[in-house]
Amino acid sequence: MRLLAIGDIHGCLTALEKLLEIMQPRPDDQLIFLGDYVDRGPNSMGVIDRILALQKTYNLITLRGNHDQMMLDARGGGDPEKRWLHYGGRETLASYAVLGDAGKLVDVPDHHWQFLESTRIFPYETDKHFFVHANVIAHLALDGQSELIVMWERLAESEPHVSGKIMVCGHTAQKSGVPLNLGHAICIDTHVYGDGWLTGLDVGTGQVRQANERGETRLFQLDEPPTEPTVDAEQPA
Numbered sequence: 001m002r003l004l005a006i007g008d009i010h011g012c013l014t015a016l017e018k019l020l021e022i023m024q025p026r027p028d029d030q031l032i033f034l035g036d037y038v039d040r041g042p043n044s045m046g047v048i049d050r051i052l053a054l055q056k057t058y059n060l061i062t063l064r065g066n067h068d069q070m071m072l073d074a075r076g077g078g079d080p081e082k083r084w085l086h087y088g089g090r091e092t093l094a095s096y097a098v099l100g101d102a103g104k105l106v107d108v109p110d111h112h113w114q115f116l117e118s119t120r121i122f123p124y125e126t127d128k129h130f131f132v133h134a135n136v137i138a139h140l141a142l143d144g145q146s147e148l149i150v151m152w153e154r155l156a157e158s159e160p161h162v163s164g165k166i167m168v169c170g171h172t173a174q175k176s177g178v179p180l181n182l183g184h185a186i187c188i189d190t191h192v193y194g195d196g197w198l199t200g201l202d203v204g205t206g207q208v209r210q211a212n213e214r215g216e217t218r219l220f221q222l223d224e225p226p227t228e229p230t231v232d233a234e235q236p237a
Contacts, residue, residue, distance in 0.1 A: 002029045003203040005131060007179075007188035008065060008170040009033075011041025011091060015198040016050060018211035022219070023200045031058050032124060034170035035065025035133040035151075037116075039088025040193040041213075045095040048112050064119035065133045065171065066151045072116050075105060121147055125165065129203055134171035136161060160184035168203065179208060181222050 004023060009016050025031055037051065038044035054060060067088060074084040081089075093103030101107070123132040123142045130136075135153035136145050138161050155172040161184070170189035174180050177197045180187040190210065192198040197210040197218075206222040220226040 002026070003032065003126060003129070004029055005032045005034060005168050005188060005201045005203055007034055007190060007199040007201075008036035008173075008192070009041070009047050009198060010036055010067070010088070010193040011038055011044035011047055011095065012192045012198060012213050013041075013043040013046040013050060014213045014215065015192050015211045016047060018215055018217060019198050019200050019209060020054075022209050022211065022217050025058055027057060029058065030061065032061040032131050032168075033063060034131060034168070034188070035063040035119065036067045036170060036189075037065070038071050038092045039067040039084075040091055042091065043095050044092040045108075045112070048115055052111070052115060061124050061131070062115075062119045063124065063131065063133050064116070064121050064151065068116050068119060069151055072113075075113075081105075122150055125163075126203075129166045129168055130161070130163070131168045134169060136167065138162060155180070155185065155187050158182055158185045168201065177210070178226060179222060186222070 004025060037047050051062065070084040070087065071089065071092065073080040074089060096107040097103035098107060122145060123130045123136065125142060130142055132150050134151050135149060135155050136142065137149055138159040142163060155169060161167060167185040169187050172187050173189050173191040174187060175191045175196065177190050179190060179199055188199040188201050190197040190199045192212060197212050200209045208220050208222055211217045218226050
């Protein structure tokens with residue numbers, strides 16, 4: 001069984017489809033999505049549909065990102081809705097638009113709300129790693145973290161967690177397109193919606209696979225520089 005972590009998707013369905021194609025997940029693999037399925041990219045609706053389809057075949061852990069939480073909070077209207085629209089919600093609603101409509105919250109189907117509500121807020125642990133959307137407080141046990149920290153705290157000067165496990169996270173966009181590897185913490189949000197890459201990490205081997213919205217892909221090891229991207233023949237250069 002492989003542990004395959006996938007970073008922040010942000011509505012970039014083309015990159016997700018291409019990444020899955022080159023990762024070639026097997027039924028006995030565990031796919032760990034780090035959250036932020038929606039906002040900013042062009043097809044949040046398609047991303048959620050794709051993940052729901054994957055759940056029928058694969059063992060998925062789906063963490064909740066701050067953008068997913070903002071979308072849930074927006075249902076109440078008022079300032080939370082305005083905040084969400086400002087930080088990518090407009091693009092999300094556009095993906096649900098019907099017949100040229102601008103898209104409204106009522107256009108989001110119930111099963112998509114149910115998916116967002118089912119996502120995991122707090123870290124997911126394995127023997128040697130733990131997975132979280134944003135960050136943790138290093139001296140606090142994983143079951144003692146706050147929702148604010150695990151969904152919103154950026155990764156800057158990070159200390160090893162008291163558990164001794166390696167943290168795999170997203171949220172803090174690495175605009176270089178290369179995952180941040182601090183040894184005790186690995187950030188795989190590589191800014192896919194901002195002309196960057198969507199990253200998939202084989203946690204056991206350190207192999208990194210990436211895809212972008214142009215259909216380009218690349219493969220490298222976590223501790224090595226990335227190779228030049230490749231482009232399928234049918235994809236425009």
